[in-house]
Amino acid sequence: MSILIQQIVNGLMLGGLYVMVAVAFTLIVGMLNFLNFTIPALFMVAAVTTWATMAGGFGADVDGVLVALLGADNRWIAGALFAIIVVTLASLVIERFTYRYTKTKYGDSTEHALPLVSSLGFLIAFEHLVISIWGSDVMTVASPFGNASFYIGSIQFSVPQTISLILSLIIVFLLSFLLQKTKLGRALRAIAERPDTALLMGIDVGKIVPIVYIIAGLLSATAGILFTLNYTTVDAYVGDRVASIAIAGMVLGGLGNVWGAIFGGLLIGMLEVLSIYFLGASAVKISIWGLLLLLLIIRPTGLFGHTSIGKGKF
Amino acid sequence: MSGELEGLLVILSINTIYAYGVFLAASSGQLNLGAAGFVTLGAYASGYLTNGFDGLGLSIVLGIPIAVLFVGTIAFLISFPILRTRGVYMVLATFAFAEVVAGVVINAEFLGGAAGMPVEVFIPFYVVIISAVAVAVLCFYFMSTRFGLAMRSVHDDESVAILFGVNARMVRVWAFTLGGALLAFGGALYGHHYSYVETQNFNMLLSIYILLYVLLGGTQTALGPFIGALFFTFVPELLKAFGSAVGQRWIEDGRLVAFGLIIVLMMVFRPEGIVTRTMLTKMFTRKSRALEAGE
Numbered sequence: 001m002s003i004l005i006q007q008i009v010n011g012l013m014l015g016g017l018y019v020m021v022a023v024a025f026t027l028i029v030g031m032l033n034f035l036n037f038t039i040p041a042l043f044m045v046a047a048v049t050t051w052a053t054m055a056g057g058f059g060a061d062v063d064g065v066l067v068a069l070l071g072a073d074n075r076w077i078a079g080a081l082f083a084i085i086v087v088t089l090a091s092l093v094i095e096r097f098t099y100r101y102t103k104t105k106y107g108d109s110t111e112h113a114l115p116l117v118s119s120l121g122f123l124i125a126f127e128h129l130v131i132s133i134w135g136s137d138v139m140t141v142a143s144p145f146g147n148a149s150f151y152i153g154s155i156q157f158s159v160p161q162t163i164s165l166i167l168s169l170i171i172v173f174l175l176s177f178l179l180q181k182t183k184l185g186r187a188l189r190a191i192a193e194r195p196d197t198a199l200l201m202g203i204d205v206g207k208i209v210p211i212v213y214i215i216a217g218l219l220s221a222t223a224g225i226l227f228t229l230n231y232t233t234v235d236a237y238v239g240d241r242v243a244s245i246a247i248a249g250m251v252l253g254g255l256g257n258v259w260g261a262i263f264g265g266l267l268i269g270m271l272e273v274l275s276i277y278f279l280g281a282s283a284v285k286i287s288i289w290g291l292l293l294l295l296l297i298i299r300p301t302g303l304f305g306h307t308s309i310g311k312g313k314f
Numbered sequence: 315m316s317g318e319l320e321g322l323l324v325i326l327s328i329n330t331i332y333a334y335g336v337f338l339a340a341s342s343g344q345l346n347l348g349a350a351g352f353v354t355l356g357a358y359a360s361g362y363l364t365n366g367f368d369g370l371g372l373s374i375v376l377g378i379p380i381a382v383l384f385v386g387t388i389a390f391l392i393s394f395p396i397l398r399t400r401g402v403y404m405v406l407a408t409f410a411f412a413e414v415v416a417g418v419v420i421n422a423e424f425l426g427g428a429a430g431m432p433v434e435v436f437i438p439f440y441v442v443i444i445s446a447v448a449v450a451v452l453c454f455y456f457m458s459t460r461f462g463l464a465m466r467s468v469h470d471d472e473s474v475a476i477l478f479g480v481n482a483r484m485v486r487v488w489a490f491t492l493g494g495a496l497l498a499f500g501g502a503l504y505g506h507h508y509s510y511v512e513t514q515n516f517n518m519l520l521s522i523y524i525l526l527y528v529l530l531g532g533t534q535t536a537l538g539p540f541i542g543a544l545f546f547t548f549v550p551e552l553l554k555a556f557g558s559a560v561g562q563r564w565i566e567d568g569r570l571v572a573f574g575l576i577i578v579l580m581m582v583f584r585p586e587g588i589v590t591r592t593m594l595t596k597m598f599t600r601k602s603r604a605l606e607a608g609e
Contacts, residue, residue, distance in 0.1 A: 033402070035402055035406075037522075097579075097581070101582045102582060113529055115581075116345075117581050118582075120522055120526060120577070121578040121581070122574060122578060123574070125572075125575050125578070126574070128568065128571045128573075132570075244409075244413070244518060247406065247409075248410070251403070251406050282417070284417070285414065286421065288413075289411075290414050290417070292406075292410045296406065297398070297407075300398055300399045300403055
């Protein structure tokens with residue numbers, strides 16, 4: 001029994017990371033109606049940047065300065081800061097090329113696929129940038145926190161994992177508060193509903209859309225940083241793996257629904273850990289994607305999805 | 315023919331067949347991000363049917379058609395539930411299908427599981443190239459038939475197409491089914507030419523790349539997917555050759571970075587894809603004398 005509870009706890013810890021990535025996806029789908037494949041890219045960039053700062057991937061000179069300034073065990077702080085800066089700047093560039101400049105002149109009906117294609121272009125570019133600098137092998141680093149953990153009864157809680165689960169939930173709750181209660185949140189919801197009308201109502205769409213991209217980018221970056229700190233192994237394709245499962249979580253909850261993404265992310269994390277435990281690692285794909293396929297067939301909008309989102313557009 | 319060029323032509327041919335498979339669905343307005351699933355099924359089915367050891371030992375003349383028919387049937391059956399979904403949901407449903415296929419194949423011991431499956435019957439490169447040409451010609455013909463016109467009309471405006479008496483649902487189902495069968499054919503050729511199939515090679519990135527061939531080449535005409543496949547096969551190679559010609563290793567290493575950025579820029583400057591209907595009209599119809607005089 002306690003083994004089962006232990007697995008559920010582990011699943012929730014992993015689910016916390018999926019929640020952040022799923023919420024990032026759901027924000028962009030809800031606001032701008034496209035699947036943003038730069039989110040796995042930004043997740044991976046943040047994870048690899050954190051790894052590189054901790055493991056001296058930027059060369060001995062940079063590493064020497066960091067060790068002198070922060071000490072060898074605290075290099076992850078610099079890594080996290082650096083990752084956040086890089087991802088914020090990248091988000092602004094990505095906004096330009098997946099939203100602002102991609103408008104068809106002739107109203108072609110595949111125009112809705114444009115942001116999707118651009119984001120896939122960015123995914124290819126970022127992954128190969130990392131591969132051309134550090135190679136495509138799996139890269140590991142020693143955890144700066146060691147094996148710190150505490151027990152409740154016989155259930156083991158790893159300290160960094162617990163902290164990151166709490167952190168991810170706090171961030172998502174703050175975001176939900178921002179969407180529901182603030183003026184910015186109201187503007188965001190108005191844009192999600194109908195961008196043209198929002199523009200007529202005096203909302204500066206051109207200024208607010210970059211904020212959406214930065215929020216989504218920072219969510220995936222935070223998840224990427226926490227991934228490196230908790231699981232200590234990264235590679236160029238880590239974003240693909242994590243994000244594809246997070247997408248499954250988002251769809252489970254329903255597109256464009258932040259609470260749905262939280263629920264779906266935690267559920268899919270548990271499902272992954274439990275099916276590895278009971279059925280073996282090779283059964284994970286069948287259980288996650290089979291469940292998703294079944295759900296899409298029975299209820300094409302996900303569990304809590306809004307019927308109007310994600311239709312007609314790619 | 316030099317070995318390197320031969321290798322490139324085979325890759326181009328297989329990519330072209332894949333591209334037409336996704337194109338048939340895309341030209342009736344559906345994005346299929348599950349191409350890898352159909353490719354996997356085709357490659358494994360054909361391999362299993364023709365293998366003498368641990369297989370059924372059929373002749374290849376029977377093996378490939380039966381495999382294609384088998385995958386076509388699967389595509390037909392799943393197209394009904396999948397086509398109930400729209401937009402982003404459809405992209406995700408096809409993607410989920412591919413992941414389920416990968417999961418099932420990894421767990422199927424009689425197909426070799428995660429280790430992959432050797433394919434005994436070998437197909438020489440010219441058969442692959444001829445097949446690709448045949449597929450392309452067939453698709454050109456197909457798009458000029460009444461059914462091709464119906465597909466285009468569903469792609470451009472579904473409601474209007476239905477008003478004009480097009481059975482949009484059946485058009486989508488058949489476009490999806492034929493696309494699935496073509497992807498399986500490509501997969502079967504891949505398996506027989508490279509003599510080895512492995513699910514790890516038919517992953518999410520393959521689905522993404524195949525979708526990109528089509529969207530970048532242009533979904534308006536049957537020339538688009540071929541140009542897209544050509545672009546994706548040769549541009550990285552050209553960048554590599556350019557890098558080694560000017561002696562800059564970073565161009566060679568970073569060629570796919572540049573390639574990704576080219577895709578992004580293409581969407582800004584040429585969002586309809588490389589080949590469009592108006593472009594072909596301009597290129598291949600003679601201007602009337604009055605028009606020339608007017609210019």
